[in-house]
Amino acid sequence: MNIKQEQLISATVPVLRENGVLLTTHFYNRMFTHNPELKNMFNMGNQESGKQQTALAMAVLAYAENIANPGVLMPVVDRIGHKHVSLDIRPEHYQIVGRHLIASIQEVLGAAATPDIxxxxxxxxxxxxxxxxxxxxxxxxQKATQKDGWTGWRPFFVGKKTVESAEITSFYLYPADGGKVMPHIPGQYISIRVFLPELSLYQSRQYSVSSTPTHDYYRISVKMEKGLQLDTDGKISNYLHNFIQEGNKVDLTAPAGNFTLTEDLDAPVVLISGGVGLTPMMSMLQNLVEKEYSHSITWLHGCRSRKVHAFKAELDEITKVNEQVSQYIFYDLLTAVDEQEGVLEGFLDINKIASLPQFPGTRYYVCGPSAFIQKQFKDLVAKGIEKESILFEEFGPALLQLN
Structure with a gap:
């Protein structure tokens, strides 16, 4: 790319800021019209909600703004890359996307889309x-060369299905070929693919692995969604709850994601989760305890009530037998039993924890709904925590720009 072309790309930044979502909406409509088979690969729930169009518009804008030095986008490239690999996206798919994106620029901008642009x-x-x-x-x-690794979709069967709370059920997934699996890094997710009859499409979703790393199986813990107007994401989670039974088969890709415990971690760890956002934290906690981690581990969790609090008995036991582990629980409404156990009332608020670790090097992992992540990130920064020490996992398309 020459300097003149970089200048032309930079000149389109104001247009992208103003009309980015219009462009990406047109792009997706065009691509699915000409290549409807790709609906089996894309998250149609995020299409319905507009989240995917917004996420792509933000990504295109960020690329245009940094066209002279795209290397600064590597953290974003890495996060998106993990998601693409988990969906088995290959180089040939980029060519299809590119063809429709350039055509969409021409069709949306009209006469302003000069041959040079x-x-x-x-x-x-x-x-x-x-x-x-x-x-x-x-x-x-990396996945192909790792012991027991693989690429692409691989059939698994449900070896066990366990109810963890009024809303969350765990699925233990074993390779259908009787082989082993590559252990995930605590915090990673796997993609699961099912055929959704009401859409007549295959749809894939990512679920955090909620068990400690092993060569034998993966465990995912899925929340049942309620309400009459479910989006596609909820339909897939409910399909797993209602129709996937022990012995049934599903397709999985190998673990992916960079919201993980680092190998050289050597400092206090604080886990902050909201609702079903506790699933990757379970894997992290179990792994740290198994390794007899010497630093303090503090877990703050918020949800509506004891009834929907998954893994509570297991967490209470871990806290009881491991003196370096402490937990603080927040429920929307408290019962007498909750009050006796020291559960705090209301939305999770780190300012209510006087003993929250703030030692140099402490790592803070945050997972939950977008509004939850934003509040925790803001409160941690207000306490003087460096942004670089805060890692967060946003379920769905990346829309939060915090770091």
Missing amino acids: LEAWTVAYQQLATLMSGHETKLYE
Whole structure:
């Protein structure tokens, strides 16, 4: 890409800020019209809600703003790359996307999309596609070469289905070929693919692995969604609850994601979760306890009530027998038993925890709904915690810009 083309891309930034979602909405409509088979690969729930269009518009804008130095986007490239690999997205898919994206720019901008601008964006997209697919190739290679690793979709069967709370059920997933699995890194997710009859489509969703790493199986813990107007995400979670039984088969990809415990972790750890956001934290806690982690581990969890609090008995036992582990629980409404056990009332508030670790190097992991993450991030920063010490996992398309 030459300097003139970089300048042309930069000149489109104001247009992208103003009309980015209009462009990406047109793009997805165009692509699914010409390549309807891709509906089996994309999250149609995020299409219905508009989240995917917004996420793509933000990504395109960020790329245009940093066109002269796209390397600064590597943390974003890594996060998206893990998601793409978990969905088995390959280089050939980039070519289809590129064709429809350039055509959409031309159709949305009309006369403003001069031949020079279209050529600049064509070159820019190829540069981005090369960057993304190159990074994803390395991720695929890591999975293919790791012991018991694999790439693409692999059939598994449900070996056990366990109710964890009034809303959350765990599924223990074993390879259908009788083989082993590559242990996940605590905090990672797997993609699961099912056929959704009401859409006549295969749909894939990511679920955090909620068990400690093992070569034998993966455990995911899925929340049952309630209400008459369920979005597609809720329908898939409910499909697992209602129709997937022990012995049934599903397809999985290997573990992915960079919301993880680092190998060189050597400092206090604080886990902050809301609702079903506790699932990756369970894996982290179990792994740290198994390794007899010497630093303090503090877990703050908030949910509506004891009835929907998954893994509570297990967490209470872990806290009881491991003196380095402490937990603080917040419920919306308290019972007499909750009050006796020291449960706190209301939305999770770190300011109510006087003993919250703030030692240098402490790592803070946050997972839950977007509003929950935003509040915890804001409160941690207000306490003087460095942004770089706060890691968060946002379920769904990445829309939060906090770090």
